Amino acid sequence: MSQSNLWQLHTETGDFAELCNALYQREIALLAKGDFANVQSIQARLESLSYYITRTAHAMVKVIGQGHSPLMLDTQNASWSAKQSKRMPSSGQETEQECANTISWYSQKDIYVGLVVPVLLTDHIIIDCIDRIDLDKQRIRTNVSGWFSLAVDELVNQQQGANKRLLKPNKKIMTSACTGHCWQGNNKQLPIIPTLRELLLSCSINWKNFKKPLAI
Template structure:
């Protein structure tokens, strides 16, 4: 299926600057299909699966294209569909800093870092703000937070003020076990797409898409 879709995309060859970009695109498309199809068949219901498979080529190509054309300024491992960066210490939440920022700058469409902790395992993920009202912020996947970043789901989920180091950690799959760095996790296609929505020149404001 991946190879067929690459063939369908040959008409867009003028988008690539050189053979290296075309190779990276092909590698990313193949690895994304290899990851997403098993995940869909395992997690989607019988009713959801046909629709999800139908839309998959669009999202796979979009993610691969945005990555190859430089939307994410990180070292790319195209064969594994991951970004690479040295892992730093586990970040610490600063309630006052978050409250001061989100009370003024919580904006629909902004990509934000969220820290998830469970049974000693901590990771940073990215999500998008889709609602803001009554000093509360709602993220697309992780629900409601107050302006200090505290989740309504409990203390295991905390929203951070956007910072480049946090975005890098999230995009590279960095995680910690009892505050000690462990091997990175692999991002989902959704997360890969969100990473291309980050305004890497200034992670605290929304990126304006040119298309």
């Protein structure tokens, strides 16, 4: 089957149409509440909206159809779903040894710009991607969350009271990030639906090897 036929097959499914509808409703609501500096800013967002919604819906249908994702697809809400653990799955990455393991994972040669990575915020984990690597200064920058140090002593200090933290990906952490699971203390809260950008990034995750993303 050719790529064009595959695309046509996905766009003709009910799931694809339902995903597009849910994504449009959510994005239009966000735009309506947005604070834009000028008319040109919102025009640019609207101009690209169709492309990104179509691309995201296609990617979500494709990864499920080809069995690439262990998550369940909620077409009505245009989101991923999975059973939520009682506690945030980042537990255990706060110790000095685990910080050293995280640094080792991010310091290898097979880390590159564009790789999807998890970032811990106060009460949930988001999906981000690397946009700059500066090994001379032992740091990595992600597109949304900014710079993170790869020095052990600085990373340990970041773990204590920081409002954001770079995590080493594993299945539980990436599941939490993709599904928007949220906690307050040790209590589960209602999920936060990931952004359109995060949903698109989630479709490139290779759950068998987080350093080798899928070509979706």
